[in-house]
Amino acid sequence: MRSGTAKYKRDGECAMKNPLFDSYPITETMAGYQPVFWKNEHYMSFNPDDESWNLKMSDILEAEARLARFSPFIEAAFPETQPQNGVIESPLVEAKEMKQHLNEKYNVSISGAVYVKADDRLFVSGSVKARGGIYEVLKYAEDLAVEHNMIAPDDDYAQFRSEKFHQFFSEHTIVCGSTGNLGLSIGIISAELGFKVIIHMSSDAKQWKKNMLRKRGVMVVEHEDDYSKAVEAGREMAIQDDHSYFIDDEDSVPLFLGYAVAALRLKGQLEAQGIKVDAEHPLYVYLPCGVGSAPGGISFGLKQVFGDAVHPVFAEPVQSPCMLLGILTGLHDGIAVGDIGLDNRTIADGLAVGRPSKFVGKMLEKHIHSFFTVEDAEMHALLAAAHDLENMKMEPSAATGFPGPAIIHQHPEAPHLSNATHIVWSTGGSMVPDAEWQSDYEAGKA
Numbered sequence: 001m002r003s004g005t006a007k008y009k010r011d012g013e014c015a016m017k018n019p020l021f022d023s024y025p026i027t028e029t030m031a032g033y034q035p036v037f038w039k040n041e042h043y044m045s046f047n048p049d050d051e052s053w054n055l056k057m058s059d060i061l062e063a064e065a066r067l068a069r070f071s072p073f074i075e076a077a078f079p080e081t082q083p084q085n086g087v088i089e090s091p092l093v094e095a096k097e098m099k100q101h102l103n104e105k106y107n108v109s110i111s112g113a114v115y116v117k118a119d120d121r122l123f124v125s126g127s128v129k130a131r132g133g134i135y136e137v138l139k140y141a142e143d144l145a146v147e148h149n150m151i152a153p154d155d156d157y158a159q160f161r162s163e164k165f166h167q168f169f170s171e172h173t174i175v176c177g178s179t180g181n182l183g184l185s186i187g188i189i190s191a192e193l194g195f196k197v198i199i200h201m202s203s204d205a206k207q208w209k210k211n212m213l214r215k216r217g218v219m220v221v222e223h224e225d226d227y228s229k230a231v232e233a234g235r236e237m238a239i240q241d242d243h244s245y246f247i248d249d250e251d252s253v254p255l256f257l258g259y260a261v262a263a264l265r266l267k268g269q270l271e272a273q274g275i276k277v278d279a280e281h282p283l284y285v286y287l288p289c290g291v292g293s294a295p296g297g298i299s300f301g302l303k304q305v306f307g308d309a310v311h312p313v314f315a316e317p318v319q320s321p322c323m324l325l326g327i328l329t330g331l332h333d334g335i336a337v338g339d340i341g342l343d344n345r346t347i348a349d350g351l352a353v354g355r356p357s358k359f360v361g362k363m364l365e366k367h368i369h370s371f372f373t374v375e376d377a378e379m380h381a382l383l384a385a386a387h388d389l390e391n392m393k394m395e396p397s398a399a400t401g402f403p404g405p406a407i408i409h410q411h412p413e414a415p416h417l418s419n420a421t422h423i424v425w426s427t428g429g430s431m432v433p434d435a436e437w438q439s440d441y442e443a444g445k446a
């Protein structure tokens, strides 16, 4: 059964009780659009040699080295990255006022410091997708150029801006399915390199994202169905053309590794700020989850870098808790939120995903500490508070991680909480047009 959105009705209008409710009682609460917390029963100590990790630290280091090779290109193509020498990285900022706000709002007393990893401010495409999406396109461009003897790894990659490369890439097409932000990141970098780009989007994707892409010469194909259908359409189309390369948000190793590099960068930032991380001083990292690639890749990197000293916690909208469902039941992409009657309709762009990535779910099922879900109104309220208290501009999805430090304190079985550092991963926002952002902000104030 593929995800049925309209078929199901809210509030117990379904005549028959869903058998999942007996096997997994929490799903009945989820089916009522109620926020939940689930401590992952499969959570285990991390072993880097476990064969479930068929990717290794060396793969992440290789991805980081590739990004370094491309930094002269990035610096020249996107001058805003000059102060960081062509490295696309976000700041790690302490959020003292927000911590106080969370204490009051949720009536808890958070013991450690609360930081925000501000991917909303990432250069080039203003969301976490600037990590994985850009990395995968760069890797493909490098693979093509090496294959055609146009470049060697020691050369100056600023050449990727030359007419010769542009001309060459214009004979190749990059295709992807996206709810918005992945399309933006892939569209912007691909167009800069000279690729033809086709982005398949669900028709409810934000108009400004479609406009921004079309302005850059990207072909945007709109689909009436949900996100999974848009991805499928993209995949089908790419298969038929051998000059097409399909970026598969549900199942892509390069995308995943591009996200994982974040962990190496975060390690450096924590050291620079003198923040101690070890088993007695753990990191709790709160990651908004859509299909799972971004939070999954980041978690994989974090586990490789910090082992048992890091506890990834995934945050999803109450309407779209797809990864929670997939890991709870062990069914992965064999279950969708429609199967418990949820409609997958949330304001959280990027998180409105009904069916999780099987690749990510299988890889991380034992390494995500816990899950929680958040209502749209809560995201709006937190987005507004983050603006008023910390001067942050987030999109609703990006605020999903904020309840994390409070929720974890309501479940004190979490290890070494008193010495923990909390990192809320803010996944997008700076590119949202002001008028659009303003209406989210006002919804949050109301």
Ligand SMILES: *Cc1c(COP(=O)(O)O)cnc(C)c1O
Pocket (backbone or CB within 6 Å): 127, 128, 129, 181, 182, 288, 289, 290, 291, 292, 293, 294, 295, 296, 349, 350, 351, 395, 397, 398, 427, 428
């Ligand atoms: C895509 C996205 C996410 C989640 O990433 P997935 O790889 O889909 O899990 C979170 N926040 C924002 C703003 C996004 O665009």
